[in-house]
Amino acid sequence: MKKRIAVLASGRGSNFQAVIEAIAAGRIPATCVALITDNPKAFAIERAGKAGVPVTVLDYTTFASRAEYETALLAAMKKTRADLYVLAGYMRILGPGIVRSFPQKIINIHPALLPSFTGLHGQRQAVEYGVKVSGCTVHFVDENLDCGPIILQKCVPVLQDDDEDALADRILVEEHRCYPEAIRLFCEGRLEITGRTVRIR
Numbered sequence: 001m002k003k004r005i006a007v008l009a010s011g012r013g014s015n016f017q018a019v020i021e022a023i024a025a026g027r028i029p030a031t032c033v034a035l036i037t038d039n040p041k042a043f044a045i046e047r048a049g050k051a052g053v054p055v056t057v058l059d060y061t062t063f064a065s066r067a068e069y070e071t072a073l074l075a076a077m078k079k080t081r082a083d084l085y086v087l088a089g090y091m092r093i094l095g096p097g098i099v100r101s102f103p104q105k106i107i108n109i110h111p112a113l114l115p116s117f118t119g120l121h122g123q124r125q126a127v128e129y130g131v132k133v134s135g136c137t138v139h140f141v142d143e144n145l146d147c148g149p150i151i152l153q154k155c156v157p158v159l160q161d162d163d164e165d166a167l168a169d170r171i172l173v174e175e176h177r178c179y180p181e182a183i184r185l186f187c188e189g190r191l192e193i194t195g196r197t198v199r200i201r
Contacts, residue, residue: 003187006034006082007053008090013044014172015088015109015179020051022180030187034080036073038092060092070095077102084186087141088179096143104193106141107186109179111171113137113153118146123171124164134158134167136175138182140193149198151191154178 007016016035022028035048038060048055056076063069074097077085087094087108099106112122114137117129126134135155140148154174158167185191185200192199 003030003083004033004081005030005084005086005183005187006036006077006080007032007044007086007088008036009042009044009088010037010039010091011042011044011089013042013047013088015175016044016086017047018176019086019088019180019183020047020053022184024051028180028184028187030084030183033082034076036076036080038069038073038090044088066095070098074098074101084183086179086183093145094141099141099143104140107151107182108139108141108146108148109175109182110137110139110146111168111175113155114139114146114150121164123168126158127162127164127167132158134171136171136178138178140198149193149196151182151185151198152178 007019009016020032023030023032032053034056035044035053036056037044038058040057040059045055058069058072058076060069085102085106110122112126113135117125133155135153137153138151142148156170156174190201192201
């Protein structure tokens with residue numbers, strides 16, 4: 001039986017596109033049942049329209065407080081009845097109430113090799129620190145920023161003449177491979193979590 005996945009995105013949605021293409025190609029045993037966005041101008045909305053994915057727009061700027069926004073977001077997420085919630089360039093930190101409502105059912109992709117270079121601009125942090133290898137990490141979301149159990153990581157060399165954009169472009173290629181793979185493993189029931197360790201069966 002196919003799993004139900006919902007995607008949360010704030011911007012261009014290139015990882016969202018990679019996921020819906022993998023579903024269409026039969027590489028992920030799932031149906032994308034919703035795109036939820038906090039940004040009414042997100043290009044991800046156009047991608048969802050072309051793929052026939054229902055869209056919910058919760059414009060963050062129209063809410064009186066973060067708490068009010070999160071109440072609406074939690075309701076929207078529950079309404080999808082998704083088995084997995086995929087953060088794909090979603091630029092807001094989920095509050096603990098939302099994370100606790102969907103334990104081990106929310107995943108994120110981060111453009112660095114966690115636990116290094118958490119938060120914004122992971123690629124810039126890698127270049128400025130002078131590391132020789134960077135990459136991307138798919139992880140379960142917990143109540144701490146970029147700290148949940150790691151599912152998959154892919155490495156990318158940092159070249160001597162790299163700037164933030166050049167490294168980001170190369171990491172993004174791996175993100176588009178890594179995220180669909182991690183989602184497939186989840187949907188096939190092949191991820192087993194023990195403490196901080198995720199084992200692939």
